[in-house]
Amino acid sequence: MEHTNAALHQQAISPNGLTTIVAGPADAEIDVIFVHGFTGDPQRTWTLKNRHSLARGEDAGASEQRPKKVRRIMPFTDARRHSDGSTAVYWPRDLVPDVLPDARVMTYGYDTHIRHTTFGPALSKNQVYDIAWDFLQEITAQRQNCPTRPILFVAHSLGGIVVKEALRRSSGCYMGHSHLDNVFTATVGIIFFGTPHRGSEPRGLIKSIAESLAKILGYRANEQIIDTLLPTSERLRELRDEFGPLAHRRGWMIHSFQEQLGIAVLNGDKVVEDMSSSMDLPAIETTQHINRNHMEMCRFSGPDDIEFKKVASVLTRIAAGSRALDREIDEAGPGSLSKADRKILLKTLGFDRIDARRLAIKASHPKTCQWLLEQPEYLDWTNASKLTAHHGFLWIRGHAGTGKSMLMRFALDRERKKKDKIVISFFFNARGYELERSTLGMYRSLLLQILEKAPRLQKVFDVLALTVAPSDGHEWSIESLKTVLQQAVLELGGTALTQISDMLSFFEIMSREATVTHGINLRVCLSSRHFPAFDITTGLKFDLEGQQGHSQDIENYVDSELKLMGYDDAAQLRLDVKAKAKGVFMWAALVIDLLNKEYNRGRLSSLRDVLSRIPSGLHSLIHDIMTREDQENDNLLLCIQWLLFSRRPLRLEELYHVITACAAFKTDTENQPVGQGIALPTADIMRKLIVDSSKGLVEVAPSIPPTVQFIHESVRNYLLDEGGLTQLWPALQDGPGPEGQSHERLKISCLAILKAYKIDDSIRDALLLKTSSSEYHTRRDDILKSSPLLHYAVTSLLYHADKAQKCGTSQVVFLEMLGADLERFITVTDLFEHREVLDANSLDEDQRTPLWWAARAGHVSVVRLLHREAAAWLDAKDRQGWPPLAWAADLGHFDVVRYLVESGEVQVDRPDSEGWTPLMWSASKGRLEVVRYLVATGNVNVEAKEEDGMTPLHIAVRDNRLPTVRFLIDQVAADPGTTDLTGRNPLLHVTEITESASGIKPVALILLATGKCDPRAVDQKGDSAISVARRRRIEDPKKWTELLELYEEPRLT
Secondary structure, three states: OHHHHHHHHHOOOOOOEEEEEEOOOOOOOEEEEEEOOOOOOOOHHHEEOOOHHHHHOOOOOOOOOOOHHHHHHOOOOOOOEOOOOOEOEEHHHHOHHHHOOOEEEEEEEOOOOOOEEOOOOOOOOOOHHHHHHHHHHHHHHHOOOOOOOOEEEEEEOHHHHHHHHHHHHHHOOOOOOHHHHHHHHHEEEEEEEOOOOOOOOOHHHHHHHHHHHHHHHOEEOOHHHHHHHOOOOHHHHHHHHHHHHHHHHHOOEEEEEEEOOOOHHHOOOOOOOHHHHOOOOOOOEEEEEEOOOOOOOOOOOOOOOHHHHHHHHHHHHHHHHHHHOOOOOOOOOOOOOOHHHHHHHHHHHOOOOOOHHHHHOOOOOOOOOHHHHHOHHHHHHHOHHHHHHHOOEEEEEOOOOOOHHHHHHHHHHHHHOOOOEEEEEEOOOOOOOHHHHOHHHHHHHHHHHHHHHOHHHHHHHHHHOOOOOOOOOOOOOHHHHHHHHHHHHHOOOOOEEEEEEOOOOHHHHHHHHHHHHOOOOEEEEEEEOOOOOOOOOOOEEEEOOOOHHHHHHHHHHHHHHOOOOOOOOHHHHHHHHHHHHOOOHHHHHHHHHHHHHHHHOOOHHHHHHHHHHOOOOHHHHHHHHHHOOOOOHHHHHHHHHHHHHOOOOOEHHHHHHHHHHOOOOOOOOOOOOOOOOOOOOOHHHHHHHHHHHOOOOEEEEOOOOOEEEEOOHHHHHHHHHOOHHHHHOHHHHOOOHHHHHHHHHHHHHHHHHHHHOOOOHHHHHHHHOOOOOHHHHHHHHHHHHHOOOHHHHHHHHHHHHHHHHHOOOOOHHHHHHHHHOHHHHHHHHHHHHOOOOOOOOOOOOOOOOHHHHHHHHOOHHHHHHHHHHHOOOOOOOOOOOOOHHHHHHHHOOHHHHHHHHHOOOOOOOOOOOOOOOHHHHHHHOOOHHHHHHHHHOOOOOOOOOOOOOOOHHHHHHHOOOHHHHHHHHHOOOOOOOOOOOOOOOHHHHHHHHOOOHHHHHHHHHHHHHOOOOOOOOOOOOOOOHHHHHHHHOOOOHHHHHHHHHHHHOHHHO
16 A cells, blocks of 8 residues: 555646546545646645745745646746755645545646646636536536445635535435435535635736736636636535535534735735635534634644644544434435434424323222233233234223223333333324324324434335435425334334334334334334224234233222221222223222212212213213212313313413413403413422313313313313203303304403503503513513413414304404404413514624614614614624624724724634634724724723734734834834734744735834844844845745845834
8 A cells, every 4th residue: 555655646636627637545435636726726625835835925826737838937846855855745635644544646637727838738717617517417426335425525725615516416316316315415524725615806916917927927817707706606506505514414523714914915814814714514514613714724834834733633523523423324315404403303393292191091000900911912911922923012091081092001011111222102182283183293293202212213204205304394294104113113123113102003014014014023012992893904902891810900909099997898988880881990989089078078988879870871970970969060160161162281370370360251242351470389289270170170281281181081172072061051052053152251351461461651651572582481470370372362362253253153252343443352362372572682693783783784773773763782702703893993983993993892802712802803804094083092902912922013013003003102102022823923933924024124113123023042042134035035035135224224214
């Protein structure tokens, strides 16, 4: 392998196409592919010719791809050692193998040069999008033997757009050109160097360089490339909008390096500003500065180069991530979903109260249900050797109230104790929300349980073949859920799956196919009533009625719960209860409660009489309970109507409010006061009132928050299906019938609650708060404590009015009343529907507020409006640590700076995440008016240092801002002798980085005149302004000699 790499080391690198420069081991773990940028070259873009080029700031394009005639005049050799003893460093070949020894390294070249000779090759007509397609096909051809090997792209400038477009094209290739899809699915990360994701303004730089060379080299510009980069490029915007979701979908690791230095040709501005070189994808993207300009940011002197260490760290992190990543690439079809996408889909399966019904089922009595463990059908169902005979299906049937749910809960608890199997369950809740009592909710719950207990199966989401990335609002259909569930079952392999449910699903039908055809260990236990009637051709079943064990359960329960101490006829009474129950557990439980009440009253002599008058059927018993006592009969009806016809399950405190405040309201015209500002009692007191008002037929479910429900579904069945509601209250048969009258009464209750609530400052103040704030929720909770039903009333008022209208009750009078009090309705609705007029402090993905953007754009009137009228924050930092003042100072928006400072609400000298203060930013850009103003406030430290140890003067000198330098030295007395963390004083710094000696001389004269900036002072590397000037004298002997004389004889100044 060393021989192979050595051969490649001597290989000429083609200016066009893909070239392997480091072969790596035969089983390389990752492909690293370099893509050059604007005016670039596959070798020279990444090559540091000698250590002085960083100081001179050479243009990458000025010496690249010159025509042959010019090369003979000014030759550039590919030799790695130069005449002055320095070494050229081509870091993809020379440094990457030490960082990633198991990587294959390639570089790609293409023609995007904006300069062509009049006597050279023909002008390229290719657009970036043509280049990207060619690039994609070349990568695929090179990777035929390793199509799934992870890929890490490294791109400079325009090369980043080529990479993004190639990946976008690859992502759409799973239907046609499917072999090209592998590039998309294999990519693990991208490192960008100064890529203009949102367009840059290269035109000024391009023209300046082109014009300076045109006379000698005969260059002309390729306008297509320029137009592609400009912000107005529609295609570039399309790529930006499409690439973000693709990157999120795959979970790519993205690192965007940003140039820290500008260039003199652009008056010190950057080629690509930070705003453009960031993709705005904070979830997957990291941004970091390279202390170089756009041309030099991807060239490094060696492994000890402090800037290369940043890059090496990123290379290591992404490569390590590719090894750990569970890629699960589907080589036979469309690209698989990313872990992030699967996580989103998994989250969308859940819903509120998903376990409410299971939790509400009481655990079996200690002396009950044990018989199931010896039931022959159950034993066969659990016997693996008999799986092919019964196909894993057990059906338990029983009448209403026989204890089916309790038996299923017992079976579920037993199965969950067994190891090496997945156990899932779903219990139908007719009293709950829609998803608690629907097939859609059942499938969502079952799939969620499987995928949470077996995360490896989450890849089954891939069968959905989504064309767009999923979101938190993903809509599931029954068919899509069935598709994923079936695939999950087939992917189980040797893992056993047991489903226990009281609702029929396709699992019962699938059990035969899964066990016989695919050998899947799938067991399904279903409980149901005897109707609707259907039969099974294979499987096991038994009926609860007639089972000796079930009868013994009721006997044990009666013996345990019926309190008859001191009653002589206790044994016979218990036998009578057991006989009359006829196998219905719920009947026995209700009767025991009635008898215990008589016993607790001391009425022992009446116990037998009470039992004899109790009907034997469950529905007849419910009717008897409801008619047993007439007191508070209207409260009973009110409870019944709210539980039957409310829009959603009521909370404990809501039904308590209904009973205590709404019983008297029966027509729209009544205007009695409803209790407001009530003090809620304890939960136990509220429960007692509800149980008493409902005659024990309503209970509090163990949900969060606690809700109320009928004690058993048979109560609802009796009232609606058996006509119990109109039997008990015959008047409900009149006019619109029981449903229409009930919705009308609920509407009237809602209207009464709404009209009674006083609109005061507490509501008005709450409307001004941000809905995500804790103070908003505290205010809203305080309002609900005083009027618990208010939320339900305002959000369901129109729902009940509409239902009543459909049943034949006119709503004309109601609408007139609502219209007269519409402002109240809208105000309270706004409180609960989260309708905010304006949130002036809302944050975008980069944590930037509307005022932040106004300040950056220089719109002082907008800043003033947002601050004064909407209480906008003036000093909020964005994700990169920049407050509005820093941006305004950097861009020279003097009026904005003055408004922010004079508000007294900003920290004038507040540093950002890199230690830069607003004074430093304004000094860097030469915004003298802003610099004068900030200094005049007296609230800035002119000697403050940023993270690299530079002061505002140091920065102004570095960026050659002469008027600012004069002001800081002459009028502020800034110290010109200060040094940064590397020991460089301002004179040494400007000598190293400024492109020409003539550009250095004016600022050097100012510094030397102070007598405090020593040209002989050395930094940590032993360099001084004099030694650097001596080395650079070869660039322009005359100019640099003049500057050197100035340094060596500073007294001449």
